[in-house]
Amino acid sequence: MSTSQTVLRSAALLALFAFLGTALVAATYQGTRDQIRENERLALLNSLRQLVPESDYDNNLLEERITLPAHPLLGSDEERFAYLAKLHGQVHTVLLEVSSREGYTGTINLLVAIHKSGEVAGVRTLSHAETPGLGDLIEIKKSEWILGFNGHSLDNLTRQQWQVKRDGGTFDQFTGATITPRAVVKAVYRALRYFNQQRDKLLLKPTPSNKPPSKQHPEENREKRDEQ
Numbered sequence: 335m336s337t338s339q340t341v342l343r344s345a346a347l348l349a350l351f352a353f354l355g356t357a358l359v360a361a362t363y364q365g366t367r368d369q370i371r372e373n374e375r376l377a378l379l380n381s382l383r384q385l386v387p388e389s390d391y392d393n394n395l396l397e398e399r400i401t402l403p404a405h406p407l408l409g410s411d412e413e414r415f416a417y418l419a420k421l422h423g424q425v426h427t428v429l430l431e432v433s434s435r436e437g438y439t440g441t442i443n444l445l446v447a448i449h450k451s452g453e454v455a456g457v458r459t460l461s462h463a464e465t466p467g468l469g470d471l472i473e474i475k476k477s478e479w480i481l482g483f484n485g486h487s488l489d490n491l492t493r494q495q496w497q498v499k500r501d502g503g504t505f506d507q508f509t510g511a512t513i514t515p516r517a518v519v520k521a522v523y524r525a526l527r528y529f530n531q532q533r534d535k536l537l538l539k540p541t542p543s544n545k546p547p548s549k550q551h552p553e554e555n556r557e558k559r560d561e562q
């Protein structure tokens with residue numbers, strides 16, 4: 335076999351192996367990505383069910399969701415979802431997907447359930463990359479710390495109190511690990527502010543454009559709106 339034939343054969347073999355390698359990586363990626371998506375869906379469903387007891391809603395929680403455009407208070411450059419818990423057609427709890435990039439490592443993704451009154455129904459950590467034994471105490475499997483948000487709102491805690499104790503607030507930090515809980519407290523606070531700003535949209539309240547014309551005096555309508 336001449337030198338040029340040998341070179342050509344080696345090149346062809348190399349190309350074949352490169353092709354097979356790439357195909358294998360692509361197939362593995364596809365399979366893993368689908369598995370990761372399915373795991374995320376199951377984790378989300380599990381968290382939704384933990385935050386709103388099944389007896390408290392009669393709709394399909396995973397399907398009744400609103401797509402929210404990216405917003406700084408949601409902590410993401412991408413659109414997120416709000417899941418709506420309804421009973422007899424009325425939304426009573428909104429579950430917001432929010433994120434924080436202020437953790438020790440990577441992004442912390444949370445699900446924050448907020449009653450229509452503006453009180454936190456509960457918070458769960460959906461995913462994170464914090465250090466095992468330090469930052470991972472934000473997981474309900476590891477500690478009850480995340481339950482400390484229940485019942486709190488922008489009305490019953492001041493801006494100052496919406497912080498970890500180290501910063502003069504209400505919420506415990508972990509021993510030797512303040513960064514992670516601080517990030518979570520801030521993200522929950524931002525979620526409540528987002529809820530307050532977008533309350534009518536999230537609770538599917540009629541907007542002026544789809545509201546039937548009212549025969550009442552405009553001032554009466556304004557008072558009603560203020561009461562809501």
Ligand SMILES: Cc1cc2nc3c(=O)[nH]c(=O)nc-3n(C[C@H](O)[C@H](O)[C@H](O)COP(=O)(O)O)c2cc1C
Binds near residue numbers: 507509513
């Ligand atoms: C290897 C390593 C991993 C750490 N992981 C975390 C973490 O996941 N979350 C966290 O809040 N702090 C973590 N820390 C500690 C932070 O660097 C920081 O010291 C701490 O959050 C500050 O809290 P303190 O003021 O209570 O000490 C880690 C430190 C080291 C050395």
